Amino acid sequence: MPFRATKSRLAAASAGVLGLTLTLTACGGGSDNDTSADAPSVDCAQFSQYGDLKGKTVTVYAGIVTPEDKAYVDSYKPFEECTGATIKYEGDKSFETQILVRAKAGNPPDIAIVPQPGLLAQLVETGRVKAAPPEVGANVDKFWGADWKSYGTVNGTFYAAPSGASIKSLVWYSPKEFKDNGYQVPKTLNELVQLSDKIAATGKKPWCAGISSGEATGWPITDWMEDMMLRLNGPETYDKWVKHEIPFNGPESTAALDEVGKFLKNDKYVNGGLGDVKSIATTTFQDAGQPILEGTCSLHRQASFYAANFPENTKVAEDGDVFAFYLPGKDANSKPLLGGGEFNVAFADRPEVKAFQTYLSTDTWANVKAQVSQGWVSANKGLDVAKVSNPIDKLAAELLQDPNSVFRFDGSDQMPGAIGSNAFWKQSTSWITGQSTKQTVDNIEAAWPK
Amino acid sequence: MGIAIGLFVAIVGVILFVAGRIGGGRGDRWVAYLYLAPVVLMLAVGLIYPAGRTIWQSFFDAAGTSFVGIDNYHTIFTSPDQLTVLRNTVLWVVVTPFVATAVGLLYAVLVDKARLEAFAKALIFLPMSISFVGASIIWKFVYEYRPDQPGVRQIGLLNQLIVWAGGTPQQWLVESPWNTLFLIAVMIWIQAGFAMTVLSAAIKAIPDDVVEAARLDGVSPVGMFRYVTLPSIRPAVVVVLTTIGIGTLKVFDIVRTMTGGQFDTSVVANEFYSQSFRSGNEGLGAALAVLLFVLVIPIVVYNVRQLRAAEAS
Numbered sequence: 001m002p003f004r005a006t007k008s009r010l011a012a013a014s015a016g017v018l019g020l021t022l023t024l025t026a027c028g029g030g031s032d033n034d035t036s037a038d039a040p041s042v043d044c045a046q047f048s049q050y051g052d053l054k055g056k057t058v059t060v061y062a063g064i065v066t067p068e069d070k071a072y073v074d075s076y077k078p079f080e081e082c083t084g085a086t087i088k089y090e091g092d093k094s095f096e097t098q099i100l101v102r103a104k105a106g107n108p109p110d111i112a113i114v115p116q117p118g119l120l121a122q123l124v125e126t127g128r129v130k131a132a133p134p135e136v137g138a139n140v141d142k143f144w145g146a147d148w149k150s151y152g153t154v155n156g157t158f159y160a161a162p163s164g165a166s167i168k169s170l171v172w173y174s175p176k177e178f179k180d181n182g183y184q185v186p187k188t189l190n191e192l193v194q195l196s197d198k199i200a201a202t203g204k205k206p207w208c209a210g211i212s213s214g215e216a217t218g219w220p221i222t223d224w225m226e227d228m229m230l231r232l233n234g235p236e237t238y239d240k241w242v243k244h245e246i247p248f249n250g251p252e253s254t255a256a257l258d259e260v261g262k263f264l265k266n267d268k269y270v271n272g273g274l275g276d277v278k279s280i281a282t283t284t285f286q287d288a289g290q291p292i293l294e295g296t297c298s299l300h301r302q303a304s305f306y307a308a309n310f311p312e313n314t315k316v317a318e319d320g321d322v323f324a325f326y327l328p329g330k331d332a333n334s335k336p337l338l339g340g341g342e343f344n345v346a347f348a349d350r351p352e353v354k355a356f357q358t359y360l361s362t363d364t365w366a367n368v369k370a371q372v373s374q375g376w377v378s379a380n381k382g383l384d385v386a387k388v389s390n391p392i393d394k395l396a397a398e399l400l401q402d403p404n405s406v407f408r409f410d411g412s413d414q415m416p417g418a419i420g421s422n423a424f425w426k427q428s429t430s431w432i433t434g435q436s437t438k439q440t441v442d443n444i445e446a447a448w449p450k
Numbered sequence: 451m452g453i454a455i456g457l458f459v460a461i462v463g464v465i466l467f468v469a470g471r472i473g474g475g476r477g478d479r480w481v482a483y484l485y486l487a488p489v490v491l492m493l494a495v496g497l498i499y500p501a502g503r504t505i506w507q508s509f510f511d512a513a514g515t516s517f518v519g520i521d522n523y524h525t526i527f528t529s530p531d532q533l534t535v536l537r538n539t540v541l542w543v544v545v546t547p548f549v550a551t552a553v554g555l556l557y558a559v560l561v562d563k564a565r566l567e568a569f570a571k572a573l574i575f576l577p578m579s580i581s582f583v584g585a586s587i588i589w590k591f592v593y594e595y596r597p598d599q600p601g602v603r604q605i606g607l608l609n610q611l612i613v614w615a616g617g618t619p620q621q622w623l624v625e626s627p628w629n630t631l632f633l634i635a636v637m638i639w640i641q642a643g644f645a646m647t648v649l650s651a652a653i654k655a656i657p658d659d660v661v662e663a664a665r666l667d668g669v670s671p672v673g674m675f676r677y678v679t680l681p682s683i684r685p686a687v688v689v690v691l692t693t694i695g696i697g698t699l700k701v702f703d704i705v706r707t708m709t710g711g712q713f714d715t716s717v718v719a720n721e722f723y724s725q726s727f728r729s730g731n732e733g734l735g736a737a738l739a740v741l742l743f744v745l746v747i748p749i750v751v752y753n754v755r756q757l758r759a760a761e762a763s
Contacts, residue, residue, distance in 0.1 A: 097723075100727050101727050104727075122730050125513070215711065215712070215724070215728070217710055217712045273597075273601075274597060275595070275621075278624055281621070294601070296601070416730070418729040418731055421729070422725075422729040423729075433713065443530075447531075
């Protein structure tokens with residue numbers, strides 16, 4: 001009797017499993033339908049090195065969500081079409097925490113697009129990250145500078161090839177508004193203040209800002225502060241600050257945050273069309289720059305990737321609806337450049353994962369990705385800047401290649417997780433809602449892991 | 451997954467087979483042990499081992515490598531950040547169960563034997579069927595802020611009402627500690643339906659002759675509630691209070707969805723998550739989890755005792 005019961009239960013259980021598998025397959029198939037016309041055709045010959053990967057699947061997990069994610073999915077299509085592999089892309093706003101949870105729980109994706117070297121180090125600690133295959137290492141040696149390779153290296157082992165790069169030292173503005181009012185693009189920080197005063201004198205709030213971003217709320221202020229840190233104290237001090245060789249509550253960082261306060265905590269300057277200073281805290285960074293199009297504010301400091309957040313028919317160009325200028329240095333000669341980047345981290349070393357990882361580290365992919373993207377460049381030297389038609393990407397690429405530029409990677413992204421993705425965000429949020437600069441830097445210093 | 455199910459089926463099969471072979475007298479006890487074995491095993495693997503490990507981990511540093519004694523607990527009770535977390539948790543646990551139960555009780559009494567009772571109950575019970583995350587998203591819109599100026603349209607219900615009344619829109623989720631109260635409102639909205647359902651059933655279980663006798667004695671409606679209804683449903687009220695209390699201690703979804711713990715709204719469960727998984731401070735995260743566990747125990751014990759007392763009487 002017990003046996004018969006068990007048998008029928010087994011049958012029911014396997015039916016259930018079968019049903020589940022079918023459902024999953026059906027879900028996976030859906031994403032293949034939206035073939036985009038944007039994906040450029042690529043000669044399949046160069047993909048022959050990866051072999052036939054028909055029926056193989058590689059999962060990609062990233063923090064990049066709509067609308068920026070479409071370009072990623074599109075850029076994978078040549079690989080899918082030529083090798084027969086399927087790439088499953090999953091974007092998640094809570095990527096930074098979820099990737100750690102998934103890695104620790106033993107359920108990581110095949111490839112994760114990690115935007116922070118600090119997070120990469122944390123992931124490596126879980127023991128689940130696979131070292132990059134030699135082909136990827138060779139590509140990175142060939143196409144990137146040594147500094148970029150070092151961001152993807154932890155404890156001497158090279159793990160992750162850089163993917164995209166973004167330029168953060170940019171101020172978005174309306175070229176038409178500037179032309180109509182005779183405003184000049186400022187060449188120094190002082191001129192930027194003068195321009196802000198000039199716009200404020202017309203009764204308008206010149207700056208638009210927003211820092212809301214789910215649990216990552218506060219990060220845009222960290223970018224502001226890093227930019228000012230670089231401008232006021234120079235790159236060497238900046239490096240010491242990032243490595244915590246000087247305290248977070250020292251005079252240098254206090255001055256830098258106060259400088260940010262001159263803009264963001266100034267009732268005359270913010271928050272154009274969006275409310276008072278406090279409204280910065282609850283405005284999403286995606287929404288924050290949109291009022292430039294409506295003319296309710298003039299300036300918005302945000303990275304090059306912000307181009308993707310404007311409505312689809314917006315002309316992003318020097319003679320268009322919106323464009324960006326380089327956030328000036330202290331004087332016209334110094335040109336510190338704050339930027340960020342993403343890295344492709346692999347948690348599996350199956351042949352198809354290795355092949356895909358290698359594809360992502362090639363100049364082929366960089367060029368495909370640049371063609372289908374808005375506001376995306378790579379520091380990949382194989383990227384043909386002449387072919388980058390998009391004006392904002394051209395500006396970013398030119399800034400990256402400008403010999404006067406002194407590039408520095410986003411500081412909070414390199415700090416330990418307890419600071420870079422917790423205390424720094426949290427305290428910045430408290431700062432914008434009224435906490436003093438001193439209290440803010442003191443609290444961050446106190447939170448630094450001992 | 452398939453393997454796991456297969457294994458489960460196989461184990462159950464073996465147990466049933468062996469149990470079928472043993473029979474009579476002393477064998478019954480062995481059969482009982484056999485049936486208990488999988489439960490004990492699963493409890494050990496799924497509950498006791500992780501609990502022990504978490505407690506052990508709470509005495510270690512951020513990376514989980516060196517022993518730091520009670521440092522993590524010291525941090526919880528001294529660092530200003532963590533004290534804010536504790537303050538918020540106390541606020542949640544003190545306010546939510548009482549207000550939710552009071553609202554539920556009031557509603558249950560008011561709609562009892564009223565016309566359209568079922569419909570009225572369904573209305574207040576509906577939020578129960580929504581997930582915490584869903585409810586939080588709905589309320590995030592209720593609290594949404596837009597400045598009051600030409601060309602800007604309010605999209606938040608609360609601020610629109612204020613603008614219509616001639617006031618200025620507020621940023622409900624920014625000012626601490628008031629923002630915590632606005633988050634608590636969401637929990638009350640969800641739990642009042644639960645309180646109402648249980649309490650309504652308890653009210654209906656009051657024997658008619660008791661109510662009849664009270665009526666004949668000329669008790670006023672307030673007196674009826676005070677001297678008849680409330681004493682009769684006391685055990686149910688306690689169960690509702692403690693159940694909501696336990697749920698409130700563990701609140702996580704609402705805080706995470708609405709503020710992400712920003713603006714000084716974090717609570718123990720949310721802080722545990724952000725310390726463990728975002729900050730990479732496993733020691734402090736584990737200590738917070740242990741604290742949560744310790745805080746829940748007295749409520750659970752009280753709850754079980756009350757249930758037993760109710761059964762006994």
